[in-house]
Amino acid sequence: MLAELQLKQIRFKQQKKLNESNLNLYKSITSYIQNSCLRTIEKEEILQQIMDMMLQSQIENKSINLVVGEDYKEFCRSVIEEYMKSKSKIYQVLNYLQKYLIWMVLITLLMLLVNGMTSITVNQFLLANMVSLISIPISRKESQENASTAPLPFYKRIYFKRDLGESAIWILAAGIVMMLFSYITEDKLGLNINNYKISFSAGIPYLILIILIIGAIEIYKRISDMKQQS
């Protein structure tokens, strides 16, 4: 964790030295890499090296294409692919599962908070799942594909806010699917389960179970990575 934060800090400090076109390219590459499913430390290592190579090419007045090539997306894809080759299918599936569970728990807790910590409805719970399972992974893929090197208007220059607009569309899409689901179950099938409340206290054992699963997957990932390193 510490190493990752240090690297992030260094990058933030160093990016002020980049000229405008290099800065745009750097931000696009950052966006692409951040939206991939690599581990945080791997992403930080990649971006750190790219920052270093960009600074050097800038100082020597050469084009960064020497390192990145003509198509930066292709470059990012090959880098990501090399990292993914050493991860088994099981690792990738578990990683996806873990990310889904983390988001699901966070969104559910948020909804619980909004409801005054008492209960959430089935509708809300299903929405949380839809968003975590589908909307968020898809919006990440979209952000990668739509990242461009054109200069951004000033309000989008804060780089971590760049992808918020695209994610919002997918969350909205999940909401629409939910409404369809409610419509079908209530009006067509006559079931009234949508407003059935799941109380917080009833949910605690499941919450603990899910947190344990998230932890177990994390341990598996760390062990896999360590085995790979040695």
Added chain:
Amino acid sequence: MANTTQMLKGLLEGCILKIVSSHETYGYEICERLINYGFQDISEGSVYPILIRLEKKKLLRSIMKESPLGPMRKYYYLTEDGTGELAEFISSWHKIKNNIENVLEG
């Protein structure tokens, strides 16, 4: 020709192993040296992914040190396996080169 690109990438791996074998080096310097040797188009965008691959295959190892420019930088070294792989590459290359020259001379 997809086959040519694959072949060239394989050859590029061998060249990179040779460059790293001479002294401690890092990504940008390897790119520069390849370009100086004439590898302009082929090496663009390929070097860094190959370095990652070689390290994953344990042919290279790396240390992250602070670079003079500010960010941290990975410096690469050849491992024992890498030395062996380089030797194999050199002998395979000589064999192929001889064979092709034989073909071209009729």
